[in-house]
Amino acid sequence: MESFIRSDQFNFIKDQTHHLIHGHSTVNDHGVIQALKSISEEKVLNIFEELSAAQIEMVKQVTGIEDQADAVLILSQLKHYVIPFPEVQENEIKKMFPKVKKVKVPVLKDVDRRELSYLGWNDHGAHRKYIVFQEGKSLKGIAGDFSKSRTKGICSICQEHEKVGMFTTTIKESEQQTVKRGNYICQDSMMCNQKVTSLEPMHDLMNRLRT
Numbered sequence: 142m143e144s145f146i147r148s149d150q151f152n153f154i155k156d157q158t159h160h161l162i163h164g165h166s167t168v169n170d171h172g173v174i175q176a177l178k179s180i181s182e183e184k185v186l187n188i189f190e191e192l193s194a195a196q197i198e199m200v201k202q203v204t205g206i207e208d209q210a211d212a213v214l215i216l217s218q219l220k221h222y223v224i225p226f227p228e229v230q231e232n233e234i235k236k237m238f239p240k241v242k243k244v245k246v247p248v249l250k251d252v253d254r255r256e257l258s259y260l261g262w263n264d265h266g267a268h269r270k271y272i273v274f275q276e277g278k279s280l281k282g283i284a285g286d287f288s289k290s291r292t293k294g295i296c297s298i299c300q301e302h303e304k305v306g307m308f309t310t311t312i313k314e315s316e317q318q319t320v321k322r323g324n325y326i327c328q329d330s331m332m333c334n335q336k337v338t339s340l341e342p343m344h345d346l347m348n349r350l351r352t
Contacts, residue, residue: 144224145196148258150188151216151223153338154203157181158212165207178204188339196222225254227280229273237273237282244271244284258337259298261330263287270308272330274347283347285310289328297324298343299336304328310350322350 164177182204202215231246238244247262260273270287289306309323327333
């Protein structure tokens with residue numbers, strides 16, 4: 142079977158396993174547990190546009206999870222079917238940021254690309270953040286100024302309450318006028334990726350910061 146699960150979808154499934162484990166540990170009513178399993182199954186299947194019969198049966202294994210041991214086993218099986226983020230070379234990354242003279246490229250050899258919905262890294266010296274994301278079948282890059290916040294906030298990408306910073310881009314509205322646009326996103330992009338359960342917020346943010 143080919144890989145068919147995106148990283149954000151896998152994270153969503155992991156979240157549902159937490160709900161199931163919590164339900165089994167706190168509820169004794171069989172009817173309530175069955176309802177919880179049905180709700181989780183519906184939610185998980187709804188995040189996919191189309192699945193084969195074999196893929197449906199693979200994903201539905203999640204509803205059989207009762208404890209952490211079950212979760213580890215089933216999630217490890219499902220992870221084999223997670224689509225990795227496209228492999229990108231250093232020269233390709235540099236081409237995505239033609240206006241930046243010296244792009245500080247991240248070390249990617251030890252990164253599990255199945256855990257990435259996007260590629261993001263900080264240039265602490267220049268107070269900048271770089272993001273590479275998929276738009277259709279293409280990879281796009283966006284760079285911006287990045288200033289860390291002293292307090293936690295809601296990340297515009299993963300939608301979680303985390304250590305964030307203001308990511309700001311400069312948009313050219315006309316030959317004479319530019320405008321700055323920004324939103325709070327996680328300081329740690331790798332950690333952010335672990336919490337992304339939908340690509341929609343990220344795509345919305347990328348559109349706002351580029352146009």
